Amino acid sequence: MQMQKLHVDGEPCGKAGHTDTDISPLKAPPTKLVANDFHIDIVDAMEPVEHEWRAFERDDLNSLHHGYDWCASWVRAYGNPLALIRGRSGNETVFILPVEIVQSRGARIAKFIGADHSNINTGLFSSDFAAASRVIDPLRFRDLLRAALGGRADLLLLQNIPLEWRGRDSPLAVLPLVRNQNHAYHLPILDTLDATLRQVNAKHRRKKFRVQSKRLESLGGFDYIAGGPEEEQHRLLDRFFQQKSERLKAMGLPDVFADAETRAFLHGAIGSRDVNTVAFGLEMHAIRLRGEHDGDFAAISGISRKGDHVICQFSAIDERVAPDASPGEFLFWQMIAGLHGKGVSLFDFGLGDQRYKRSWAPVETEHYDVVLPVTARGNVSGFAHRIITRSKAYVKSHQELYRFARRVRRVTGR
Secondary structure, three states, rough: OOOOEEEOOEEEEOOOOOOOOOOOOOOOOOOHHHOOOOOOEEEEEOOHHHHHHHHHHOOOOHHHHHHHHHHHHHHHHHHEEEEEEEEEEEEEEEEOOOEEEEEEEEEEEEOOOHHOOOOOOOOOOOOOHHOOOHHEEEEEEEHHHHHHOOOOOOEEEEEEEEEEOOOEOHHHHOEEEEEEEEEEEEEEEOOOOOHHHHHHHHHHHHHHHHHHHHHHHHHHOOOEEEEHHHHHHHHHHOOOOHHHHHHHHHOOOOOOOOOHHHHHHHHHHHHHHOOOOOOEEEEEEEEEEHHHOOOOOOEEEEEEEEEOOOEEEEEEEEEOOOOOHHHHHHHHHHHHHHHHHOOEEEEEEOOOHHHHHHHHOEEEEEEEEEEEEEOHHHHHHHHHHHHHHHHHHHHOOOOOHHHHHHHHHHHHOO
């Protein structure tokens, strides 16, 4: 995992080693012959590879966004053509890249399923194949992918990939890459809440929490909702859509949750739960007020869990009620505090540079995009993606430019 420590004010203070969330050292990689003795084919439906897929998803280092049920919910909602990339060594499947085909400016783009709403993408790899990633022949890998996607796609665009994730190298790192403009922000969950808070200025955090609590109590108190019956979860999700839409409209920004397909997909993710491993696709959390604002939701978030990794997928606040109490920050405190003692070691604030994320997260991870043209049209699309991505990254790395760009975005709604 490529990381740098951050002060709570967001200024980097140098590279850091692996955190307590790292896994044990990898096994020695197989020989080069084994690493490159594979071929690739395309599967156009999920069901034929369900058995292998579910076997891969049991590995906690394969992204929860590539879980079978998560992807199935997206496929049911959107219905885009599938081009699942399967790697096989002999009769054994060694990886699956869950890819769909979308149209963009006249080009056929092969992307991860649900890429627009993913915070981390890894692909699904066997542990042995992943361990051999450094000895994979890059040119052969590219040629096999191009040949498999021929006639189906113009460009293979796999976004938001960490080149190393918790001690495991990504086999996708040998493909043509561009650094994504967005980074991810993480808070290691340590043995106690005190230990966790010491990573992010515990004294300041506790003082802020006391102030927020007093302000909420002065309004009549609150209830913290953490999960619950599915019916209530669906109602909370609909309430989130409403709150987020109102807030984005007030900011002059487009609503990325507005389309019916995205809403259906997220409702489907609520039903994805593995009670044996405490994994779940989506679980709603909220601060519900009492008193004069009885029944109003000051803040709502949706989180997902796989293994010891929890991701905040989205959040929203209602600025009409309790704005002085910073209810969004207060909800994060409740969620993070409640995860202690439950086998969680990493709270992931997801992609995108926001001030509140930097204030909570001492670990920052760079993400990359695989940009592999398949056709001449794909060359043009890939070149455009690289230019746009690098331009966004440049703007975000210069605070004055970034602030100006955000002001323009608010005015234009783009």
